[in-house]
Amino acid sequence: MDALIYFILFIFVGYISGTIIEKKHYLDIEVREKKYLNLPAISSKNIEDESRILSANLVSGSVVISLDYFKRFLAGLRNVVGGRIHSYETLLDRSRREAVLRMKENASSMNADMILNIRFQTLGVGQKANKKGNIGCFEVVAYGTAVKLKPGT
Numbered sequence: 001m002d003a004l005i006y007f008i009l010f011i012f013v014g015y016i017s018g019t020i021i022e023k024k025h026y027l028d029i030e031v032r033e034k035k036y037l038n039l040p041a042i043s044s045k046n047i048e049d050e051s052r053i054l055s056a057n058l059v060s061g062s063v064v065i066s067l068d069y070f071k072r073f074l075a076g077l078r079n080v081v082g083g084r085i086h087s088y089e090t091l092l093d094r095s096r097r098e099a100v101l102r103m104k105e106n107a108s109s110m111n112a113d114m115i116l117n118i119r120f121q122t123l124g125v126g127q128k129a130n131k132k133g134n135i136g137c138f139e140v141v142a143y144g145t146a147v148k149l150k151p152g153t
Contacts (some may be wrong), residue, residue, distance in 0.1 A: 060143035061102025100143035112146035
């Protein structure tokens, strides 16, 4: 009986601490997104008037976010009954947004005016690290072309 109480307590503490950490990360992301709101990142490959381009450089941003025990536990339950795994969805949402922000920080350091042809790549890291083949964490890479435009055009 003690083992069950400890297990439930462990799950509860993991849920509370994971929720707090996730909310703090979302708040940080929102503040930084407002800072880079004037630097558009678009999926279009070209701009209308390519003669306006002064320079174009590859920029990227990547992030690796680990799965906490509670998210892994919930995902295991969902694998049994089926359905959406909401805990993974929020994890991937945070990862993508963080990767875009890091890419925008990189482009901002180059004084870019916009980022064209933005793409994402997602990878489950640590799949072979344990015998069950569970994913240990996610890596998300955002990349695109940072473009500096001629002034006044």
